[in-house]
Amino acid sequence: xxxxxxxxxxxxxxxxxxxxxxxxxxxxxxxxxxxxxxxxxxxxxxxxxxxxxxxxxxxxxxxxxxxxxxxxxxxxxxxxxxxxxxxxxxxxxxxxxxxxxxxxxxxxxxxxxxxxxxxxxxxxxxxxxxxxxxxxxxxxxxxxxxxxxxxxxxxxxxxxxxxxxxxxxxxxxxxxxxxxxxxxxxxxxxxxxxxxxxxxxxxxxxxxxxxxxxxxxxxxxxxxxxxxxxxxxxxxxxxxxxxxxxxxxxxxxxxxxxxxxxxxxxxxxxxxxxxxxxxxxxxxxxxxxxxxxxxxxxxxxxxxxxxxxxxxxxxxxxxxxxx
Numbered sequence: 001x002x003x004x005x006x007x008x009x010x011x012x013x014x015x016x017x018x019x020x021x022x023x024x025x026x027x028x029x030x031x032x033x034x035x036x037x038x039x040x041x042x043x044x045x046x047x048x049x050x051x052x053x054x055x056x057x058x059x060x061x062x063x064x065x066x067x068x069x070x071x072x073x074x075x076x077x078x079x080x081x082x083x084x085x086x087x088x089x090x091x092x093x094x095x096x097x098x099x100x101x102x103x104x105x106x107x108x109x110x111x112x113x114x115x116x117x118x119x120x121x122x123x124x125x126x127x128x129x130x131x132x133x134x135x136x137x138x139x140x141x142x143x144x145x146x147x148x149x150x151x152x153x154x155x156x157x158x159x160x161x162x163x164x165x166x167x168x169x170x171x172x173x174x175x176x177x178x179x180x181x182x183x184x185x186x187x188x189x190x191x192x193x194x195x196x197x198x199x200x201x202x203x204x205x206x207x208x209x210x211x212x213x214x215x216x217x218x219x220x221x222x223x224x225x226x227x228x229x230x231x232x233x234x235x236x237x238x239x240x241x242x243x244x245x246x247x248x249x250x251x252x253x254x255x256x257x258x259x260x261x262x263x264x265x266x267x268x269x270x271x272x273x274x275x276x277x278x279x280x281x282x283x284x285x286x287x288x289x290x291x292x293x294x295x296x297x298x299x300x301x302x303x304x305x306x307x308x309x310x311x312x313x314x315x316x317x318x319x320x321x322x323x
Contacts, residue, residue, distance in 0.1 A: 058121060059118040059119065059120070059121070060116075060117075060118070060119045060120060060121045060122070060125065060159070061113060061114055061115070061116040061117065061118055061119075061162075061165065062114060062118075063121050063125060063129070064113050064125075064151070064155065064159075064165070065110055065113045065114035067129055067132050067133075067151060068109065068110050068113055068148065068151065068168075068172060069110055070133070070136055071132065071136050071144045071145075071147050071148040071151070072106045072109075072110065072144075072148065072172070072175075074136050074141060074144040075141050075142075075144035075145045075148065075179060076102070076103075076106065077141070078140075078141020078142075078144065079141060079179065081141075082141070100304060101237050101240055101241045101244070101304070101307065101308075102175065102178070102179070102237075102240070104241075104244055105171055105172070105174070105175045105240050105241070105243075105244040106172070106175065108168070108171050108244050108247070108248045109168045109169070109171035109172035109175065109244070110168065110172075111168070112164045112165070112167050112168030112171065112247070112248070113155075113164070113165055113168035113169070113172075115164050116162040116163075116164040116165035116168070117161060117162040117164075117165070119161060119162075122159075124158070125159070128150070128151065128154050131147075131150065132147045132150065132151055133147075135147035135150075142180055145176045145179050145180035145181075146176075146180065148172055148173075148175070148176050149173065149176045149180070149181075151169075151172075152169040152170075152172050152173035152176070153173070155169040156169050156170070156173070163250070167247040167248075167250065168247075170247050171243055171244050171247050171248070174239065174240050174243035174244070175240055175244075177236060177239065177240070178236040178237060178239065178240045182232070182233075182236040186227065186230070186232050186233070190227055190230075191211075191212070193230060193232050194211075194212035194225050194226075194227070194230055195209075195211060195212055197212070197225050197229070197230055197231055197272075197273065197276065198211070198212050198213065198214050198225050200273045201214045201225070201273060201276050201277050201280055202214055202215075204273065204274070204277040205217045205277055205280055205281070207280070210222070212224060212225045212226075213225070214276075214280050215280075216280055216281065216282055216283065216286075217280060217281045217282065218281070218282045220282060220283055221283065223276075223279060223280045223286060225276060229272070229276060231268070231269045231272045231273065234268040234269065234272055234303060235265050235268065235269065237268075237303075237307060238261075238264045238265045238268055238307045238311075239261075239265070241264070241307045241308060241311050242260075242261050242264055242307075242310075242311045242314065244311075245308070245311040245312060245314075245315050245319075246311065246314060246315045249315040249318035249319045250318055251314070251315040251317075251318050252318075256314075257314055260310050260311070260313055260314035261310070261311075261314065263310045264306065264307050264309075264310035264311055264314075267306045267307075267310065268303050268306060268307060271299070271302060271303065271306070275289065275299060
């Protein structure tokens with residue numbers, strides 16, 4: 001029996017022309033993909049490179065510290081110019097003692113921010129910085145304190161990676177309460193606050209009042225308690241000083257802190273009410289006390305000593321441990 005072999009598949013060589021055409025098509029597609037990838041990289045590369053360069057150019061702590069320096073400097077300069085235009089050099093000098101608290105709080109807050117962990121700046125930090133610089137650039141000094149408030153809240157809630165950074169943000173947030181938000185609060189509630197001061201003065205003198213006017217003890221007329229004489233502004237300074245010193249010392253809060261902070265606040269209120277009561281004895285006492293430069297300076301110095309003294313006593317454990 002003879003078997004015939006039949007091949008199952010043909011292994012003939014491929015057509016050279018078809019192979020070359022297919023090779024040309026694949027080469028052209030590869031070139032087009034390469035051009036597309038190159039174009040995409042050229043469009044996105046500089047943006048990514050610029051953002052990466054900004055993120056690596058400055059650590060996060062220094063980035064926040066520079067923003068705070070700009071905001072505080074602009075806010076303090078605007079406040080100084082406003083005080084000079086309103087009260088002149090005499091008013092600026094008389095307020096220097098209490099402004100020491102503001103300067104210390106600004107320094108302590110920025111120092112703690114700058115000495116915090118040197119982590120990398122993030123994308124959202126630049127977005128916050130743009131809003132911050134936009135507010136600071138406005139020709140209204142109060143907007144600088146709005147910017148400082150926003151930056152402090154951002155750090156406390158979203159960038160609180162570091163004990164020093166949180167403490168510095170708390171100090172600067174407390175500073176805005178004295179420089180902006182407390183003043184706005186007083187403008188809205190000035191009538192009851194001034195009436196409260198007048199009530200305490202009448203208790204000491206045993207006289208009567210009409211609104212924020214207190215009758216002289218000798219019955220010769222009335223003294224008007226103005227916002228510049230109110231006790232509320234001194235309370236805000238005491239609050240800022242307490243927060244600045246306790247956070248600077250990294251003080252651990254305890255229930256006894258309520259006692260020392262209350263003493264700091266109540267002491268300045270008591271002295272201010274006593275001063276107004278002395279001026280309300282008679283018109284002679286008013287002229288002698290109210291318009292005396294050296295007595296006003298001595299009184300401001302006494303405010304400063306009491307505020308700092310009770311704040312230091314409250315944080316004495318941590319402060320003296322460092323020494």
